[in-house]
Amino acid sequence: MHNLTDNDLIKQALQADEKAFQLLVEKYQQQVFSTCMGFAKNKQDAEDIAQEVFVEVFQSLGKFRHQSAFSTWLYRITVNKSLNHQRKQKFLNLFKSNNEEVTYALEADHHLPDAGLVQKDNRRLLKKALAALPKNQRVAFILSKYQELSGKEIAAVMNLSLSAVEALVHRSRKNLKAYLLKNGE
Amino acid sequence: MNCNEVKSFFINSDGHLQALPEEIKNHLASCASCARMVEQMTGALEVINHEKLLQPDPFFSTRVMGAIRENKQPLLLRPVGQMAAAVAAVFVGVVLAMATFSYNDYSDEQTLSEVYYLNELHVEPMEMQLLNDLSHEE
Ligand SMILES: [Zn+2]
Numbered sequence: 001m002h003n004l005t006d007n008d009l010i011k012q013a014l015q016a017d018e019k020a021f022q023l024l025v026e027k028y029q030q031q032v033f034s035t036c037m038g039f040a041k042n043k044q045d046a047e048d049i050a051q052e053v054f055v056e057v058f059q060s061l062g063k064f065r066h067q068s069a070f071s072t073w074l075y076r077i078t079v080n081k082s083l084n085h086q087r088k089q090k091f092l093n094l095f096k097s098n099n100e101e102v103t104y105a106l107e108a109d110h111h112l113p114d115a116g117l118v119q120k121d122n123r124r125l126l127k128k129a130l131a132a133l134p135k136n137q138r139v140a141f142i143l144s145k146y147q148e149l150s151g152k153e154i155a156a157v158m159n160l161s162l163s164a165v166e167a168l169v170h171r172s173r174k175n176l177k178a179y180l181l182k183n184g185e
Numbered sequence: 186m187n188c189n190e191v192k193s194f195f196i197n198s199d200g201h202l203q204a205l206p207e208e209i210k211n212h213l214a215s216c217a218s219c220a221r222m223v224e225q226m227t228g229a230l231e232v233i234n235h236e237k238l239l240q241p242d243p244f245f246s247t248r249v250m251g252a253i254r255e256n257k258q259p260l261l262l263r264p265v266g267q268m269a270a271a272v273a274a275v276f277v278g279v280v281l282a283m284a285t286f287s288y289n290d291y292s293d294e295q296t297l298s299e300v301y302y303l304n305e306l307h308v309e310p311m312e313m314q315l316l317n318d319l320s321h322e323e
Contacts, residue, residue: 018250025246033241038233047241054249055256119235122228129229145233177196180226 006070038142039082041127075157129179137172
């Protein structure tokens with residue numbers, strides 16, 4: 001079963017073979033989860049979003065036209081779900097006071113090494129800096145930094161030209177560092 | 186070298202910060218403010234490397250399959266609690282939307298689109314959202 005290609009697994013999953021779909025999940029869960037983590041900055045939220053992604057994939061599998069690689073399609077859904085989640089959080093934050101923003105639900109994450117106070121501050125700062133990036137730059141940055149996707153792969157996910165993506169990644173790195181230097185104190 | 190030049194060095198440098206030019210090192214050794222600034226930046230960037238190593242729960246795929254099975258059931262057959270939660274979620278969405286319209290400090294388009302989004306969550310096709318999200322930004 002392990003030598004099956006994505007397309008084999010998709011075909012079997014479409015014939016109601018749940019095991020085949022579970023294999024597909026297991027093959028891609030790390031990528032999907034860590035992309036979600038890049039956006040959500042919280043393990044629980046990232047898992048919830050990743051789960052939503054796979055449920056959506058399952059439901060839409062019949063609509064996958066094989067015009068792009070399965071992974072491209074999967075990343076696209078992951079990015080969408082993650083952006084939706086951020087939008088929801090931002091909306092809910094309108095009803096919260098500045099000090100209890102939902103976005104900063106960065107409670108001690110024991111899965112991280114030395115999850116101390118400094119670490120928490122660093123995560124908060126990184127989260128703010130990423131949130132301050134224009135959406136396209138944020139997406140390009142997370143796909144390139146968290147997933148180490150090539151410019152070409154990112155271009156396919158984002159439906160942009162390679163040169164546009166290269167410019168986005170370049171600007172995102174610069175802007176992120178500028179933010180971190182300006183707001184670090 | 187002054188503080189601004191140091192800042193712009195770090196903003197424009199692409200790559201490893203271990204091999205810093207002598208003049209940058211000298212400035213950092215004598216300027217506490219820049220040293221702290223650079224430490225914060227590297228600390229925040231380091232978080233990415235930690236986060237990349239995180240794994241989902243070992244039962245993640247089993248949970249996903251459970252969620253898929255649950256989703257396949259017609260709404261009426263699902264556990265009552267879940268249905269109540271769905272009804273409550275819709276209710277909260279409506280209340281939040283109304284609250285936005287009545288207390289609107291920000292009755293701009295963005296707020297409206299957020300409300301639109303909450304209400305249309307289930308009917309908006311994925312591809313359309315992606316096009317809206319990704320193509321027309323910046
Ligand atoms: Zn200085």
